[in-house]
Amino acid sequence: MLDPADLAQWFETHAAPLVLYARQWLDGAAAEDAVQEAFARLMLHSRPPQHVQAWSYRTVRKEAIGRVRSEKRRDDRELRRTAPEIWFDAQEPIDAAAAQAALQEIPATQREVVILRIWAGMTLQEIETITGSPVSTVFDQYQAALRAIREKMGVPCKTSET
Numbered sequence: 001m002l003d004p005a006d007l008a009q010w011f012e013t014h015a016a017p018l019v020l021y022a023r024q025w026l027d028g029a030a031a032e033d034a035v036q037e038a039f040a041r042l043m044l045h046s047r048p049p050q051h052v053q054a055w056s057y058r059t060v061r062k063e064a065i066g067r068v069r070s071e072k073r074r075d076d077r078e079l080r081r082t083a084p085e086i087w088f089d090a091q092e093p094i095d096a097a098a099a100q101a102a103l104q105e106i107p108a109t110q111r112e113v114v115i116l117r118i119w120a121g122m123t124l125q126e127i128e129t130i131t132g133s134p135v136s137t138v139f140d141q142y143q144a145a146l147r148a149i150r151e152k153m154g155v156p157c158k159t160s161e162t
Contacts, residue, residue: 031064
């Protein structure tokens with residue numbers, strides 16, 4: 001185990017610059033948390049790293065970037081959980097209002113499959129589990145829904161001849 005006096009000395013010497021370093025990714029409190037986490041990891045070492053300063057900066061960098069990524073994943077998950085009023089992004093290269101109207105006009109079973117497949121990113125097997133329909137039926141509903149949406153929007157369907 002590391003000597004507590006050495007840990008205290010390293011913390012006094014390196015903590016403030018490490019917090020400043022972490023602030024390029026995180027706000028003040030989160031940057032301090034990242035530095036504290038790095039020192040908590042250092043306490044678990046049986047021997048000090050060969051270069052404590054380099055190890056500390058590398059560990060704080062990994063922790064800060066990990067926290068940013070984790071926050072982004074959490075925000076993305078929350079965004080997916082809340083059903084937006086508008087189903088399409090108006091900046092997409094399609095008429096979002098027409099696509100939403102077309103989606104609302106298809107049968108509910110087809111609409112459910114499209115939403116699960118496209119917005120939830122589920123596989124046909126996962127949709128089978130949710131809906132209780134065989135994969136072949138899910139696939140047929142998905143294909144029929146896409147055809148119907150394309151027709152309603154005036155977008156020609158690709159054929160094997162095209």
